[in-house]
Amino acid sequence: MSRKLTENNGAGWAFAAPSVLLIGLFIILPFFLAIGFSLTDQRLISPNPTRYVGMENYRDLLGLNVLKIEPERDDTGQLVRDDDGALEYPRVRS
Numbered sequence: 041m042s043r044k045l046t047e048n049n050g051a052g053w054a055f056a057a058p059s060v061l062l063i064g065l066f067i068i069l070p071f072f073l074a075i076g077f078s079l080t081d082q083r084l085i086s087p088n089p090t091r092y093v094g095m096e097n098y099r100d101l102l103g104l105n106v107l108k109i110e111p112e113r114d115d116t117g118q119l120v121r122d123d124d125g126a127l128e129y130p131r132v133r134s
Contacts, residue, residue: 111127
């Protein structure tokens, strides 16, 4: 009787097939697509065609610098504070 169970496992594969398909569709496929898309300059909404850039995205990511902003000072060198007493910093964006 145990020989019959080990030789005929087609029913087991038939029951497992939908779950294996869904795992592949929702976990494995997006993982590999994300790796592929990270090597391009693709944007969600852009009229420009997608271009392969290789490791340039990772190089840019690892090469980011920290922007240090000093608080504003008046003509006498004193720190400028707002009405609440908090330090004022120069605007980076307009």
